[in-house]
């Protein structure tokens with residue numbers, strides 16, 4: 001039986017159209033999902049949309065439409081963006097789907113019956129934009145939301161509460177025993193500090209909020225949108241009894257932006273513990289893309305729209321920039337000059353030129369057919385390949401996409417240097433150097449074949465183009481990466497097919 005790998009992005013909130021932040025999480029998840037498939041895993045990659053709550057209702061009212069119509073419109077924007085970006089998700093869950101609603105109600109009932117949820121009163125401060133309740137102590141004397149800075153309002157009302165306090169010690173033990181449960185480590189420390197500060201029971205229903213999942217024990221209430229949203233990770237697997245759930249839970253990696261880490265590293269595992277389920281293996285909080293040092297937000301009007309970037313420079317250029325430019329987990333600065341510089345130097349110059357220099361040499365001096373290597377001397381590229389593959393594995397396990405790409409680029413650069421040094425265009429002119437020429441070209445083409453394989457998770461459509469140009473006819477997306485005997489898979493005698501430049505240079 002193949003090893004299983006379950007990977008999720010958050011369900012994205014449909015009060016806003018997709019921007020670079022959503023794109024970042026989803027592209028990272030896609031690279032990891034594709035990589036794991038290539039390593040032989042059976043992968044389940046889930047993304048989707050979060051469609052209930054106060055904010056959606058308000059946004060719909062402003063646009064003079066209904067919440068579900070608003071959601072439908074925004075959902076199609078997400079789905080078409082993921083398609084343009086070649087996102088290979090296995091499922092797309094909408095929290096308004098019946099399959100999800102059913103599970104949320106079942107979970108609520110179960111927790112209520114076992115006294116993990118009880119009826120009480122809720123008193124606190126509520127931020128509508130963030131749909132978050134704040135304690136007096138968290139506001140530090142101010143009447144504004146610590147997250148978004150908007151005014152909060154005092155609320156006291158009947159509510160159902162989840163006994164979060166009951167799980168405080170178990171959560172701390174879990175974090176202690178599983179140092180890799182929350183990464184990066186700095187984020188984990190924040191979570192531990194927060195739990196140590198004391199967890200209060202969590203209000204999990206709302207009165208007078210019609211746009212939500214009806215509370216199964218009290219019709220006046222709807223279920224708190226965060227509890228609703230978090231449960232998507234198991235409802236998509238048809239919890240509790242479907243074979244999908246039994247074979248894929250616990251999730252291996254759950255990717256989140258750092259702003260929603262507390263929900264995923266505290267409330268989520270506590271809910272799972274209450275249900276008698278294992279927490280996910282890893283919750284990874286990545287950083288934000290900022291514009292001139294500020295977090296992007298709709299109110300500041302500084303949101304980067306991925307669509308024009310894809311239209312002008314291609315999906316792969318954007319995918320590459322997002323994963324290469326900044327270590328995953330840290331904040332990054334987005335600017336067009338940085339984007340152009342990165343695409344030109346790495347994709348147009350290094351990778352594009354390697355392909356553009358190699359394939360025409362085969363056309364001119366080998367009749368367009370892949371030559372046989374004459375002396376079996378890989379000029380060090382066989383070892384370099386094995387070494388790169390093992391480093392790649394380590395980096396991908398730590399979600400270090402930037403380092404993974406940097407390791408791959410050492411191969412790209414080594415191959416470019418090899419062309420300069422061995423000067424195949426000169427060898428081509430000398431009759432007695434033909435064997436040497438064939439070996440050099442073979443080594444270059446075989447290196448390109450391996451690059452196509454290992455770049456496929458990151459820049460899938462460009463990898464496909466490289467693959468085809470060097471005469472590979474097998475399906476790239478069903479290839480399995482095996483470090484042991486990877487070198488030598490190129491097929492001599494097949495025809496190369498020169499294509500247009502992989503990444504045209506962008507004018508700065």
Ligand SMILES: [Zn+2]
Pocket residue numbers: 127128129130131145146147148149150
């Ligand atoms: Zn707020």
